[in-house]
Amino acid sequence: MAARGPAGTRGGSTRFAQFKLVLLGESAVGKSSLVLRFVKDQFDDFRESTIGAAFLTQTISLDDNTTVKFEIWDTAGQERYKSLAPMYYRNANCAVVVYDITQASSLDKAKQWVKELQRQANENIIIALAGNKLDLVTSHPDKRAIQTADAEAYAREAGLLFFETSAKTSENVRELFTSIAKKLPLDQAGPRNPRAGGRGGVELRSETPGTNANGPCAC
């Protein structure tokens, strides 16, 4: 007996999506620093290495109607903890694989992570490759060990988003996360809640078919 109005007539509704994001990469490439910059807009020159997996959340607005909340798992990069990584990329909707553009070996490690993710993780996972410490090469170009073009070519081939970032100067940090958010399937539900109680389990409602695809917000 009840009828709804035709689509497109209702305005003002917003969609809210929640996604699990995991950061992977060799030790000391700046995973935690990227998160700290993104979440708190801060930078520490000296950070202790992460023992465990730090958990943070950050909500960003893609446009007037779309809000994306990231549940960020910042993992320990040390080899010793490598076997624990599946705990974090399991059920992840997106991953940021970080390397240090001044350390050639860190890209090899990143490639291993990408391979593992593509083999073991959720098959629809969105992976972004981030070459961090861009600030180091702007002042001393000779410090660069990995050419942008090489990494970019690899990223294209492997189907990854690619950014060179600096957690220190915040260059491309927000862009990195925003572009991931834009690639995520906003019409589907957010992550299944892998942990009992509390967080996650968000049902996404998208009621506005005519969402305007504005650029990223400036928040």
Place this chain on the structure above:
Amino acid sequence: MASSARTSTDKASADFEHIPPTSSPQSLSKAVHARRAEYTRPQKIRVKIGSWNVAACPGTEKDLAGWFVEGKGIDKRLAGLQIAEGIEDNGSQEHIESVDAQEARRKKKESTIPRGDEGIIAGGDEIGIYVLGLQEVVDLTSAREYIGRVYTDPEPTAKWRKALTDSIPPGYVLISEQQLSGLLLFIFASPTIAPTISSVSTVSVGTGIMGYLGNKGAVTTRIVLGETTRLVFVNSHLASGTDPAHLDRRCWDVAQILQRTHFEPISWAGVLDDTQEGIGDEDFAFWFGDLNFRLDGLPGDDIRRLLMLHTKGEYDLGSKSRNKIDGELDDADGPIVIRSVDSDSDSEGDMPKTNTSDRSDGSSTDLPDPDDFIQDPSQDPASLQATLDSLLPHDQLRHVQKKRKAFHDGWREGPITFLPTYKYDVGSMGMFDSSEKKRAPSWCDRILFRTRRDKAEYDGKVKEEALARIKDDEMKARGIDHAGDDEDVLFDYNPDEDGAEEAANNEYDEYDEGGDDAGQAVITKEGFVDRIHLDVYTSHQRVLSSDHKPLDAVFTLEYDAVVPQLKSKIQQEVARELDRAENEGRPGITVVVDSSPDSPQTDGPSDGPTPRRVSTGSAEGVEFGHVAFLERKSRSLTIANTSAVHTTFAFVDKPSVSGEDRIAPPWLSVYFVGSASDEDERAKKDLKREVTLEPGDAVNVTLEVFIDDISLVKELNQGKAQLDDVLVLRVTDGRDHFLSIRGTWQQSCLGRSIDELIRVPEGGVRALRPPRHGSGAHVNRGSEVCWSAPRELFKLTEAVELLTDRVIADSNMLDNAHLPLEAPGWPFSEHSWTLQDKSARETRKRFVLEALDSDKSLNDSFPPELPSREKLEIMAEVLLLFIGSLTDGIISESLWTSLDHDMVARGTKQLTDPEEIKTWVLDVLSAAPNHNISFVFLTSMLCRVASELAPVPKFSWKEQVAGSARSSMETMRRSLSWKGKAPPLPSDPGVVRRQAVEKAYAEVLTSVVFRAPAAPMKEKERRALEEKRRDILEAFLKGGRDT
């Protein structure tokens, strides 16, 4: 420190009821809503509501554009238009087509709207929302037809949608449409308003035949405007008929519609509200349609004729209808006052408002404003308005409102300044039903409205009355008869309040002073201040195509609408704040590794190269130092809640190499201290337990390493396994902590092969260079053969023999050192041990193993105070453990295969003589000299021990074997001569005991000496196999009888 952990969960959580905010859609939406004032801006729109019973007349849709959208077809003389805001054109209607001409050209397929009419009320794109309620869009004369048509025929909806779409300005958006039988409700919104409308929900309620069919009932749509304001539109067709029973049915219909209308939950910013709303939850409601209320208590025909005097007065000369009316009026009896209205007053478009209803129901004592007096048509006894006012007190709708039977809870109506809308001859402007029935004209068609405030005031009043009644009853009960007087006093006490009550009581009397100009302020459910004002309420007398006249009302609605851009900005701010609060208010712990409690004693000088600090953070992890077989070592952690909120955490499973998720490796136990440390089983359960700590509280965790698994020992010896693991400590809603666990394996002589052991240099296995991490290769020093048999075996057998002598000596000298000789297996059989305490044995075994591994004297390894008996038992057990842990075994797989092969070959003629058996076995074993020697070491030791513990006097044996039992090929050769001699006397108790001891030793040793392919076999085969092996061992024991 630890005790708080247990009780914390039970502790009243009152202290921590403040749950840190998190950015969920709910909290986000709530926090955003709290700042709504920042993102809403006032909006002002016009809402036009039209209602028309088209009586299934053909061509009615042709008139829709004219009256509903363009505001045409109003006869100012017959519609007072006292509410004038919505009227744009004050000009005369002189150039409009005459009624006569209009009626004359009427055809079914053409619009009946008078030509030249430019329309005088707001329409077109001045209207934000158009709401049209139609009744009888299909012919409902029979129920069958109704059932046949209503669910199958989309044609009426399509026809009317087209008529409406064609007439409203382009760009207007259809918000909702629904047909229920003859009822049809459309809502269209302007291009700017449409996107701000959300949560549209339409519900149909049939109250007709059998109380459910749709020939009567309502179609209701709820919309939310600008994310702030709920509007409800009810288009209803109530039961018809003039009998009192019909009136009751109409009231029943209304009650049913109210009761059965439930909208879908409202979606606020994508989040569904959890309450289902109905009519009454809205901020503004509009109820319109053919409500079918009649005029009671007056002869129908009198009303017709009285009204037709007025319609006649407005007619152009020569009109067809007029002639007809004149004809009727001529027949009338009695005096009828006819007043022709002069054109001056007719063209007066901007008449002052009047409190017509106040006067008509006689409840008001207000005197009219003297300034209005002359101009007020209702004060002119001959005016149309005066006539209408005299009829309105007979209106059933007003009666039921007053009697609180229907529409009494806050519903209001604009002043009726127009002729009854029913029933006219189709095609005429002013001819009331000229058919046989001559139905009494009545205001069947109405547009009512109600604000949230109206309803609240009514509800408040009802509550007040109930209280007053209770008070009244109480007073009467107390015998006070002045209740009535008191009420009067109360009533008169405050004239203002009195007036307010009056207004609430007479809902249709809404336009009292003050509320008029600005519109009535209404606090909406969402807490905004909105205003509504009725601009126009009139009928379109000159629409001729139906027997009902259409009527419409224009409202001006002022409301606070959400501005999406502002809202999204606030939303971003709020999300940022919530994230910050969420991340800062996250539960968290600090893990501290405590100094080890057992460092000086068991760690020894060889422990880790770096001295442990008193306490460290968790980053360095837990270092157990050197860990040896059967060595228990524990470390302690303190976990403190260093966050500001209560924190729950637990050790969690993690993926392991073996594929099975587990919390900790098998060699590590983890338990929370003060909870279950006493029992292993509980500790295991405890491992999975969640612990909740309040801020500032802490709990201790004990980690204990213990290795008793020989297969793990083998892997550790070879470097295939490491004492290296990571525990994951997970804080609920917080981060994970990794706790690194490390230990250094102390090489053990257990779990090695004879081949390996004969290469172990002086200094024991500890002297071996530790294998490289993960190499898995064999010990890489000790490549040279140093011994003919494992020195550990030699030392152990020697120690057992020595201790045997010792215990016998002790038992002879000391009173309390008697031996458990009743058990033949002692000291090798597990059941025979006098010291059964497992952990006490473990500690004692550690002494022996430590001495073995570091090549120290076994005899000095025990603390001197231990009784020899215990020492012997422990030594015997370590011997068995050692032999059992040999990877190849003393009788290796290949040696056993050879033996077995020979036995199979012999078939039924098996060897029975012990000497023959020994010869044959030693012959086979000679293929592996190291094994051979080990075997001889072992068996001759057993013989000696047996003979010591179960001596048989010389005379008991017919033949004695002289010389030492110390194994040598010489002895064995000589023992062959025993063959064929008579067996010992069975009756001798010493001999019987000795045989029992031999049998028991053979039984215990069988399980550790032999190795064979682990082929699955039946129980019977297995027993036969064991018997064969035991026979061999027994033969050696018998063959070793030396005294």
